[in-house]
Amino acid sequence: MKYDSRKFIDLIRATTSKWANWDPPREIKVGDIGKINRQTGEFDWQGNIYDESFQERFGDSLDINLQHAHLQPVRLERTDDYIAVSSRGVSVKVVDLSVGVDAHAAANVKLQVNCQFTSKCGAALVLYKPQLSCLPRDEQLVRLLRKFHDALNGKYIVTEVISCPAYVMVMSTQEGQDFYTSLDANVPVPSGIPVGGAAKACWTASAVHGIWRSGHHTLPIYCPLYKLKQPPPSLWQVISGRRNDTTQSSLIENWEDASPPWDPLDDEGEEDQIYDAALEGEELDWEN
Template sequence: MKTKYESRKFIDLIQRATSKWANWDPPRKITVGDYGTIINETGEFDWEGNIYSPHFKEQLKSSKYKFNIDLADAALRPNEQEAGDDHFIVKSWGVTAKEAKTSADCLVHISDCAAVPVPGVVNVALKLDLQFDGNKPAAVLVMHKPRYSSLPHDERIIRVLKSMPGVLKGKYIVTEVISCAAYMMHLSDQKQFSVPLKAVGPVTPAINAGGAASFAWSSEAAYGLSRQGCDPAAKYIPLYRLKMPCPKFWEWEDVDPPWNPLDNEGEEHELYDAVRYRCFY
């Protein structure tokens, strides 16, 4: 598989499956409240600032809009939530999850399926057998122990954003991030392979419930592009949501890719006149 911009192709496939954006470099920090744009050639987020930063606070003070809103207020800080599922798995069109196994008392959540209990395996936290149709590149993103952080639904956030047109106009806002202790991403057109996430030492219910454990990915993929990381002390950011602010919080729109539809090699189709709608103020 020859792809000019693997990052953009992977991000494009994940975005179309979830309306969320894959972080091509999960150890790289992306935080709720970040604002910036998307790099067309790579699909990566181009960070410009954060609405909770001291710098933004100083800019807010010099705004012509005079109101007393302190983003340090606990009610305006990002909401933190631990997911109920042990794994979150995203797969693009052209991929089928043929089998999923976890250790006892675990649940697996697949993006287009319901969460279901599956038989336990003593030293395997997850075993996923993936089937590719082989006709075009497809993408898979697996996250272990996902945690969610998101902007609060509070009208004061909108008032802050509307008061800074010179800074935020035309920018995208990170409204949600999904972090995890272990991730695996794979881009391939291979027919089939297995992805086990193995626990170092026995998997116990206490560990499944969130105790400290060490994990290691292992893959039988013969070719394709894979990235992975395992570290219970780390906070990987494989997935995040971008929004285009509108006058009301609940009317915010998901950000569409800035590129035209991509072919199997990740190149943009030249003959395509996309009409993209942008809403900010």
């Protein structure tokens, strides 16, 4: 494929309504603003609403301080040991064979993942010990964002981020393929660290026709999934004196999810020419 990243991201987004980070070690934070690169599907960072430099642009016009605790990103406690996401045509089975603490005060983590691909192109993503951070559910935050209308217009906002200390991502380009991978790690106890042990952790995997990536660390440094919201036009209407539908724009959770800037993709990751032709009203040659 010309852009494997865009195809993988598109497959995961269609399943979860969240965006996959093609480079999970690259940090994506709650409050980031930017656009999606049409060619690669990756997030084009253009700032963060919590940055001091961003807020300084508005000077004394801000009557709400984003540094207040109730307006800061919220970290939600999760009890899931893992999250498994797969696109259509992919079946994912995860088996947790972890055992308790051994004589060396370490827990042995063993996670086995089996992906079965029944379509030509499919994607799967597994996160171990996921952690969710999100924007607070506060109307004051939206009132503040209205003041940023020039800086936010036409851009997206990262409203949620799911991070983790270990992940594996795979995209197959061959129908009928089975892919196996496993995580083995010794976790220090007590430490509050889900996966760790420097040289005592590793992913192993079978061969795959396509792409697979993985990572592990002692801390949740990876950001494989995030959610993008698009500010509604009604958010800016109050600026120009028009009526504002507060029921739709007063809470960020009511905003529309960001839509991809590309047309539907075919199995090769290219924008579907048949779709483009139909959209333009051209006569289609179905025999070819």
